[in-house]
Amino acid sequence: MSLLTPRGWFSASRHGLLGLTLGGLLALPLAAQAERIFVSNEKDNTISVIDGESLEVVETIPVGRRPRSMAFSSDGSELFVAVGDDESIDMIDLESLRVVRSQASGDDPEVIRVDPNRPYIYVSNEDDNIVSVLDYESRTLVTEIPVGVEPEGLGISPDGRWLVSTTETSNMAHIIDAERMEAVHHRLVGARPRHVEFTHDGREAWVSAEIAGTVSILDMQETFDVKHTIRFDVPGVPRETVQAVGVALTSDGRYAFVALGPSNRVAVVDQQTYEVLDTILVGQRVWHLALNGDESRLYTTNGVSGDVTVIEVDGLRATRSIPVGRFPWGVIVEP
Amino acid sequence: MRLMPWLHCLRGVVGRELLRFLHQRSRFLAALVRPLVWLFVFAAGFRMALGVAMTEPYQTYILYEVYIVPGLVGMIQLFNGMQSSLSMVYDREMGSMRVLLVSPFPRWYLLVCKLLASTLVSAVQVYVFLAIAWWYGIQAPPMGYLWVLPALLVTGFMVGALGLLLSTFVRQLENFAGVMNFVIFPMFFLSSALYPLWRLREGSHLVYQIAAFNPFTHAVEMIRFALYERVNPEAILISVAVTLVLLALAILGYNPSRGLMARKGGGD
DSSP: OOTTTTHHHHHHHHHHHHHHHHHHHHHHHHHHHHOEEEEEEEETEEEEEETTTSSEEEEEOOOSSEEEEEEETSSSSSEEEEEEGGGGGEEETTTTTTTEEEOOOOOOOOEEOOOOOEEEEEEETTTEEEEEEEETTEEEEEEEEOSSSEEEEEEETTTTTTEEEEEETTTTTEETTTTTTEEEEEEEOSSEEEEEOOOTTTSSEEEEEEETEEEEEEEEEOOEEEEEEEEOTTTTSSSGGGGOOEEEOOOOOOEEEEETTTTOEEEEETTTTOOOOEEEEEESEEEEEEEOOOOOOOEEEEEETEEEEEETTTTTTTEEEOOOSEEEEEEOOOO | SSSHHHHHHHHHHHHHHHHHHHOOOOHHHHHHHHHHOOOOOOIHHHHTTTTTTOOOTOOBBOOOOHHHHHHHHHHHHHHHHHHHHHHHHHHHHTHHHHHHHHHOHHHHHHHHHHHHHHHHHHHHHHHHHHHHHHHTTTTOOOHHHHHHHHHHHHHHHHHHHHHHHHHOOOOOOOHHHHHHHHHHHHHHHHHHHTOOHHHHHHHHHHHHHHHOOOOOOOOOOHHHHHHTTTHHHHHHHHHHHHHHHHHHHHHHHHHHTTSSHTTTTTOO
């Protein structure tokens, strides 16, 4: 019986449960605030579900082999997981927390993104040098977009107009026109580009490069050129361990967070000046990042130590690390 | 029994210790410089830039300089406790202890007052050190600085009582320096002050066992947990028990009729 429906409310009152009902109503805002964090464990073939209030793993969902990138469906009812060794996308129902269906994705899907306007999943197929476009409603392959060698990172602009694919052997960012479904610009970035993140106004795309240890800022308004390159350095840490991977950008244009891989640090960057403000110690080999709904927390996956570190965005402090499965790769927070 | 004279006595002993501490600026500086050198130089060299693995009570990864701070707090108290007891030997040699001991109060009470005084002095030193560490960027939760006070009192009494007990064995100031070296350094280095116990176990099982047995380890862990608003019942129980035993032995040692002082010919 739902207390949100008139029938449910009446029924509850009729049974003398008014106090309970009021209690339930008072609890509703709290329940609404509780967020769930999903973490893909690459070696365990599972997704860990962390409760945003208790910060504990409350559920572990078995999925296909080698789960990595994740994305929510546009209506928020399903979580898509790229399971690389099964060459498919597993689809998890967010109510039952079970895999309810699966869709073939082509060879070695690593990174996926969902189109904000159409029921499309973009998949980087590392072994085939293409970006596949899947329709998750009709469960068909829409098209395949050729890009460079070993595509990896994918980013989509907030309006769905542009897609950026990075190829880790070509060291390039390929700017794809999402209407024409073809790459229209190609730009050199740092060695082994890993991840793409658009700013919330869609004016820039931030492209991290693992071996170069840099983030290239692409102008997405006019030139599509690299307008700035950010370099990272962590005192006392060997240069080669400072590798840029995951990127998360706050919607207010204040901070950018960059995961620095085996240096066990997350860099805090001023989104406007591109100045590196700080580095925060987290677990071992930090890989991907996700901000929560109100952007008060940043979650990081730490592959080698097998945990997720929670960073308070206001204080820029790591407050907790939560053990999850083996080799956590991606993290996403339920909207 | 009237309470006021007892409090008057307490105020006299504590006031004297605090005054002595305030007037001896070099002692204050030395007490502060020692842990700061460890923090700024030693911890910087062993920074473990890739982080110390998660260990209780820390809830995430920390730098070595964060780990070492509770150990350095223990170090301040250890040195202060020993130094205070050293002053007992000095007082005995100089004859000023007679003034204290002719008071009508029982000797156990005088010793407890003396220990409380020395503990309060060490607490002042600790809080100044923690303030500098805060400025340096090593920041515990704000309430942790309140939580740590009872832990500081227990540790202060523990190391102070140990110092008192040792001072009953020592007749001359010169001998005390040797005792300090044989007590302070093993206690400090064979504890969890500088390295987590699991790290010591990786290096040497014997060293790990000694460190796990060392009461100073439990005092440091009690301080570490309290500073992060956590309770470590095992560390508290062991620290309190060891403190009571050492205090009883020290009181016995200073007993004029049965104690070690009597056997040594009274001392003062």
